Every structure is written in structure tokens, then in C-alpha cells.
Amino acid sequence: MGRVAVEMSMSLDGFVAGVNTDATNPLGEHGELLHRWLFADPIDPADAQVAAEMRSSVGAVVVGRRTFDVGVDIWQDVPYPVPTFVLTHRPHEDMVMPSGTFTFVTSGVVDAVAAARAAAGERKVFLMGGTAAQQALAAGVVDEVQVNLVPVLLGRGVRMFDGLGGYPIELVQARSIGSGAATHVRYLLPPRGGTQG
């Protein structure tokens, strides 16, 4: 089975979004600074390598409801050309998009991740959206976290790693790649069971 990965761009002071996130501004105030490395023109070769690896390794996606609501209008498609599972409280028919299908899961993040793993084969399940990622981390169903650490201090906003329980949590640093615009570090999480959420 493939691995379950959270990928996030994070400020040096630990924020994955700014304050005042809402449907039209899902990254909050100054949150756009977190993804500047990805949209730089020209993009740094090291950053391009990381982005390409993400695209080639993904086999299925679990996306939070809010990220779906905001993203589907932008993407006009699934976010990656793979089966995509939307974590939601409202049942919804499958949505067939140009490059894949949105399937709506109402029974929680653990079920959504399980469905995505079954669809991903040997490739990775990506978790998209801060709340979904936090729920998956707290539930202990995440195998690895890729942090794209960006050189900015936001001062306030949304922190990814708050409220997980079971601290201190010791990770294994698997790889670190620096560019001029970000440092990409991949961490492996210890097995935590599924009861902490």
C-alpha cells in the first residue's frame, strides 16, 4: 500500500496560513508568501525538483471540504489527475472531472484515507487542506510530512502541529533540500495507532 503524506508550506515561525482565513482567502493574511517559492519565475531548480516529485508520486488525494469549495472553481478539475476524496459532512454524488473523480466521504478522515490508499496503489496519498491534515495527523494515519519551510515570519495565523497530543513526537528526518527560496524537509512519523484523534 502507498504511503500517506502531508505536504505543507510553512513559515519559519510555524504558520501554514495567516489570520482571517475565509472562503475567498483560504491562506489568510500574507498567506500567499508561503507559496511564493512554487510560483517563482524562474523557479529555482531545487524547488522545481520538489514540485515535480510531488506530481509524479501522488496516487490519490484527500482534500478537506473548505479546500474543495475554494479550489474546485480554480482548478475546474481535480487538483492532481488522480482519484480525489473530499472529506465532508454533506453526502454528495460523485463528480466526474476532466482528469479524475471527486468522491465525497462523510464518515471521517480515517475512512477517507483508507479509500484513498486503496485507490492510490503503490503511490502516495496526499492530504490537502489544513484541517484535514491536522485531523489525519491527530488520528495517526500519516506516514510522512513534507515541510516546505519558507523564509518569512508571519507572526500569527494557523499552526499545523498544534493539538496533536502525545508530545514530544520524535520524527525521522529523511531528506533535506535547500534552494534560495525554501528548505524542503521530509519527515517520517512514528507509528501512532489510530486512537489519538
Place this chain on the structure above:
Amino acid sequence: MGRVAVEMSMSLDGFVAGVNTDATNPLGEHGELLHRWLFADPIDPADAQVAAEMRSSVGAVVVGRRTFDVGVDIWQDVPYPVPTFVLTHRPHEDMVMPSGTFTFVTSGVVDAVAAARAAAGERKVFLMGGTAAQQALAAGVVDEVQVNLVPVLLGRGVRMFDGLGGYPIELVQARSIGSGAATHVRYLLPPRGGTQG
């Protein structure tokens, strides 16, 4: 003049010390995990390189009072073999140690850094101690920050980058070195003047 540098080991969730710091446990609960990379046996060559660079680049040190109080008994000397300025509210005679002299500065972090810069020549001034480093960051007298990012989540504790004001603060990522035990990233700070403190 030499540059003023804050060097810190920080958890992935942004803590430079755990909770319940006190004189006998200055790094707080689980804080020892933050410096494990430095005391590993054998130490990773990349980590050893970073530690050696620190030793060879320092020309003077500014140390907070609490770090001094805890450290002097451990070091039985100045922390590095260079002039060392202790930030304190209580006047004190110079203390001549085997490898350098402790000079006590009662007029604040800006003065302490200025004295250290004068003593450091072309080499760097290191700020040691979380409170002193935070004060210097807030006062805008820090030129660079070296973060040794360690693969652990502490969940709670002392954060270095809180309360600086003037967010978002965009840094320049100057260098990134990864080992198996930590990722060492050097950031250059923008000039901020001296009025934010």
C-alpha cells in the same frame, strides 16, 4: 564590523525550549531533544561542520542573565574563548575566566550588542539565551539567524519568533545544510532600525 547572529536549535513546531524552564532546567521539559544533534556520538559530519563553523566564526558573545547563571557553573569559563557580555540589571565587576572575561552590561541589549561588536572585530557576535535573543531581534540589531531545525514536535514551550512586531518579516535564506539529525538554515534579516523593541 562583524555581524550579529542568533543561533538556535528549534523544534519543527517552533519551540526553542519546552515548558517549565527554570534555573536548573533552562531548556524546559524535553528541551534536551533540541540539542541531541550536537551531542550525538558519532556526530553527523554535516552537523560537525556547522558546530565547527560556529566556533571559528565567533568574536564576542552576548549572553542573557539566566543563561549566564545556569551556564557559568557548567562552563567554569566563558562559553566561547572570546569577550563575553552579560545582559543584566545588577551591576557586577568583570569576571576574568580562563579563556576570556565576563563584562556585565546594565544598559540594555542594544548597548551590550554594541560593546560586543566593538570587541568582535571582523568576527561575529553571538547572542545566547532566548530572552536576550528575542530582545535583540525585537530591537532590530540582529543581522542573521541560524536555525538548527530538529525533527521533533514539542507541542508547547517557548517560541523564539513571537512578539517581534512588524510582521510579515521577509528573510533571505542564505544557506541550508541537512544532516540525518537536523537541518541548519541561515537567514539574513532585513535592516529594521532600532525602534521596535
